[in-house]
Amino acid sequence: MDYEFNGIQIEQEKGTDQTDRLKAYAEATKKAQEEEKDGAE
């Protein structure tokens, strides 16, 4: 919950689940590596 104190915003910062975005990067990298390997062959 965020709060307000005399016009100053007090924010409750939360991290988010990194899984989906990191998985997307890992999959995209794997695909790029495979394409590179296929191209080399």
Next chain:
Amino acid sequence: MEQSNLTFEEFKDQVKDEILRYLPESYGGADVTVNEVLKNNDTKLSGLLIKADDKNIAPNIYLEGYFKMYQNGDSLDAVMRKIADVYLEHSNVENFDVSEITDWEKVKDRIICRLINAEYNKEYLAEKPHTYFEDLAVVYTVNLGESEEGRMTAAITNAMMASYGVTVDELHQVALDNLSRSEMSFKSMRDVMIEMMGEDAAMLIPEEETPSMYVLTNESKIHGASAILDKGMLEHISDTVGGDFVVLPSSVHEVIVVPVMDRFNTRDLQGMVHEVNATQVAADEQLSENVYVYDSAEKELILADRMAERLKERESQEQAQSQDDVVRRHRGR
């Protein structure tokens, strides 16, 4: 109360005018307002504030989610009851000790860097001291405490900085010093994925002799992209990966480090960042669409486009040098 198809503006007015009827009588004299609150990437939220006479701090209840409940069929009455319940649940906080954010001596060791996109945050930056870093901006927050629910912070405004009697450069240096003393996390992507997904991740990323990707963040994984501001960490990464490396701005919470290899060009990586931002990262958590490269010769992290220009310049200097050497050798015969 009869249900009708209110617009968001009408909904906000209704909540503002009626909410006290759902709270205990002791709130009769409370001041009720709905204010626009600016969050990261200039995301605007409508915050309901109910200020009781005896409190100097009040919960900010964002109304967008409640309007969705109303649009999805909940009666206005039910939504009002929900808002009142949430307010009462969070209003029992002690009065805030103002010196926690106004006394420089108390504040200086708790200042944290937050790295955000400069272009996406034009409005947000207008009232906050900031320092540009390529296409990004560093803003500063005071850490008011951490719990399982997250970290409470207050973003430092121009007015707060003026009251501290410090300049932006001094604020920046204090924040960087605090960052260098803080816990950061630099792990291979495989290790991070295994921590999150268990052994399923092993299928996705086979064991590698040398990791092809790493994740850099802070201990709390909250606004951890700011770890790239720590020069010591950048040098440590360079030593680990053996020279230059690419930084992909995964989100405001973490970045991905890719050792520079021949098989990737930065355009491919930029496309990857664009794709992941568009499909996997919430709008208010996106950091950038650009890719960065650490130039180990200069010990500096810069935009990949600037690095490409720098490499061209170095190449032409080397060519000129080698032509000079040939001429010198020829003359020396």
